[in-house]
Amino acid sequence: MSNPMTLNVRVSGPLSDFVADNVGADGAYENVSEYVRDLIRRDKERVEAERFSRLKAELHAAFSAPEDSYRPLTADDVILRRAAV
Template sequence: MSRRIILTVHLDRELADFVATRVSDRRADAYIRDLIRRDGERVEGEAFDRSKVEVARAFAATSVRLLTTTSPAIGGGNR
């Protein structure tokens, strides 16, 4: 079960009016929760995008050289 915390947020009149226009029939707390959830998803997406760039750079920078060989060459003549 997740633990809940209670936050009290003080808004100036301009922000309060803005929130009032955005919530219409919803409660303001639902609007705030939605904003926080979206921000978390945005941050997670940005971190994932950075990881993809790092992986792409790593693969691009890696120089792979393949050699063709035979079993005797690898074994060094061991019998």
């Protein structure tokens, strides 16, 4: 696991008000750090879900293709094809 990171973020105006509404006695989070960690976790989950969805779509397309469209590939073919993306 990597070392802890300290972030300094400045928010003002409506963003500051929004954060303040979500932190403290009336908010869902005890402090700003807890809120930011939750936002980062949710964004990480969103990115992972998008990647998984793309993978499922690629696999669906690959397995839906007619068998006669398959051709043998070497590891080098796959690496070259991926590098072109």
